[in-house]
Amino acid sequence: MSTGIDDAEVESLILELYRGASSTRLGSYQDRALASLGAVVRFDAAWWGRAIFDPPKILHVHLLNASESILHDYQAIQEHDFFRDAMLAEPGRSFSMLELMPRERYLKHPLYTRYGRHHKLEDTLGTVLSDDDSGLCEFLTVWRFDARWPFSQIDRSRMQRIMPHLAESFRISRLLSLQELVAADVSPGSARAWSLIDGEAGCLVEVSQTFVDLIREAWPEWKGAALPVELFRTLRRRREFTVRSLKLRSEPVGGYVLVLARRLSGFDQLGHREREVVRRFAAARSYRDVADQLGTSPVTVRNQVANVYRKLNIHSKAELVQLLERAGESDWTIGESPRH
Numbered sequence: 001m002s003t004g005i006d007d008a009e010v011e012s013l014i015l016e017l018y019r020g021a022s023s024t025r026l027g028s029y030q031d032r033a034l035a036s037l038g039a040v041v042r043f044d045a046a047w048w049g050r051a052i053f054d055p056p057k058i059l060h061v062h063l064l065n066a067s068e069s070i071l072h073d074y075q076a077i078q079e080h081d082f083f084r085d086a087m088l089a090e091p092g093r094s095f096s097m098l099e100l101m102p103r104e105r106y107l108k109h110p111l112y113t114r115y116g117r118h119h120k121l122e123d124t125l126g127t128v129l130s131d132d133d134s135g136l137c138e139f140l141t142v143w144r145f146d147a148r149w150p151f152s153q154i155d156r157s158r159m160q161r162i163m164p165h166l167a168e169s170f171r172i173s174r175l176l177s178l179q180e181l182v183a184a185d186v187s188p189g190s191a192r193a194w195s196l197i198d199g200e201a202g203c204l205v206e207v208s209q210t211f212v213d214l215i216r217e218a219w220p221e222w223k224g225a226a227l228p229v230e231l232f233r234t235l236r237r238r239r240e241f242t243v244r245s246l247k248l249r250s251e252p253v254g255g256y257v258l259v260l261a262r263r264l265s266g267f268d269q270l271g272h273r274e275r276e277v278v279r280r281f282a283a284a285r286s287y288r289d290v291a292d293q294l295g296t297s298p299v300t301v302r303n304q305v306a307n308v309y310r311k312l313n314i315h316s317k318a319e320l321v322q323l324l325e326r327a328g329e330s331d332w333t334i335g336e337s338p339r340h
């Protein structure tokens with residue numbers, strides 16, 4: 001039975017989405033995916049983002065062919081957004097604006113008179129996908145600027161079919177990009193704890209189980225899809241810091257923030273210079289090699305290493321290497337790959 005959809009065209013698009021996920025950097029994937037979508041569901045502008053489901057609140061938005069004012073102006077009109085309410089009521093289903101309200105009524109509705117007309121939003125097509133566990137949802141809304149060119153039933157059906165693949169391929173792109181940034185562990189004892197968050201609200205976009213475990217140890221009462229308030233407030237002020245039992249560092253990545261975490265270790269009592277010396281010394285280098293690299297004397301390096309041994313109660317380079325590995329001292333190196 002025919003659905004009125006060009007199955008070959010849509011299947012080709014879906015394949016292109018997953019191919020793009022494996023070859024496109026995090027910061028540019030959404031533009032590429034939206035360009036592919038535009039080949040089968042034509043539109044003039046779009047926003048694609050994440051939000052809290054209840055109460056509805058936008059957390060992060062990627063705009064295409066739209067100015068930042070479209071998001072700013074929306075804050076004043078969102079209580080009138082019947083289109084959003086319809087999508088939230090039926091996650092996974094695609095809606096067009098004119099499916100929900102005849103055009104004559106839409107032209108008199110506050111959503112158009114106070115918002116849509118200013119931004120030339122003559123028709124809208126959108127879908128929400130929800131995550132019951134986190135309370136987060138992913139949404140995509142596309143617009144047409146020409147009133148003579150409304151979205152059709154075929155457009156709506158295509159959008160509904162494609163949206164889950166857009167979301168999943170974007171997630172694959174994020175995870176592959178993070179693999180490049182969070183390098184493979186050097187030992188079983190230095191398992192990496194990381195999360196990718198929205199920098200404005202602190203909500204988790206992707207997270208490792210190790211990170212979740214560490215946060216729950218430090219904040220036993222913690223639940224939900226956002227970082228603990230104490231942690232997020234500190235994160236917004238400082239890129240590297242200690243809070244409770246954890247050492248954390250953040251790095252901007254493709255419009256998000258990558259957060260690395262580990263437990264505090266004995267090395268945290270060392271000064272910056274001491275850590276630099278023992279890292280280099282542990283890397284099979286002699287006192288003279290380290291001294292030449294740091295512009296000091298071999299005697300000074302020997303004394304600094306001896307002082308570290310006393311602080312950590314160890315007696316050999318082999319023990320030093322083991323402690324470095326267990327403490328994950330290299331975890332703060334996010335990588336030499338290009339920034340996304």
